[in-house]
Amino acid sequence: MMRRLCVGVAFALSAASAWTAEQPHHGIAPPVGLGGPIDLLDQRGAPFSLGRVAGRPALVFFGLLHCGTTCPVAFATAQQVLAAFGPAAAPAVVFVTLDPLSDRPRELGAFLEKIDSRLIGLTGDPTNIEHTAERYGVGVRQRAGGVDHSSMWYLLDGGGNLRRVYPHTTPVAHLVDDVRALQAK
Secondary structure, eight states, X not given: OHHHHHHHXXXXXXXXXXXXXTSOOSSBOOOTTOOOOOOEEETTSOEEOGGGGTTSOEEEEEEOTTOSSHHHHHHHXXXXXXXXXXXXXXXXXXXXXXXXXXXXXXHHXXXXXXXXXXOEEEEXXXXXXXXXXXXXXXXXXXXXXXXXXXXXXXEEOTTSOEEEXXXXXXXXXXXXXXXXXXXXX
């Protein structure tokens, strides 16, 4: 029993020493295969790909402009995350609509401008939105009068690789810590 305890403590200590401040440590590591390209239209109607934000971390979330439950929390979080950084050091914060027929570029631009002009809003045709949501494991269900969806934050590194996944209720400080950890690399 004591030998197992010592081995367990030694393993825990070696794992702790392997962790560095440059690694995100909040949220959860994504399952293998989750994430991938995002090729849609931004709030100005221009093509967007992750290459536009290459070299800096990005926080991505999926939702609706007219969501009355989790999206207002996510938009408030996005605003607070961006406020924690100077203009040059801010991560890309990307909102992908799950309702492209209602959330067109003009609507996205007007809505997001009121929150923070640095937010990037994405829309596109329904098929492209569906495929992008599937790549990120976003649960979406159409219902009468609206859309139900999962609500997660996705942290991508400067190369567009998905590094962490967080519930939409994750404290702003945890998201900021993990963005800064990626920036320090």
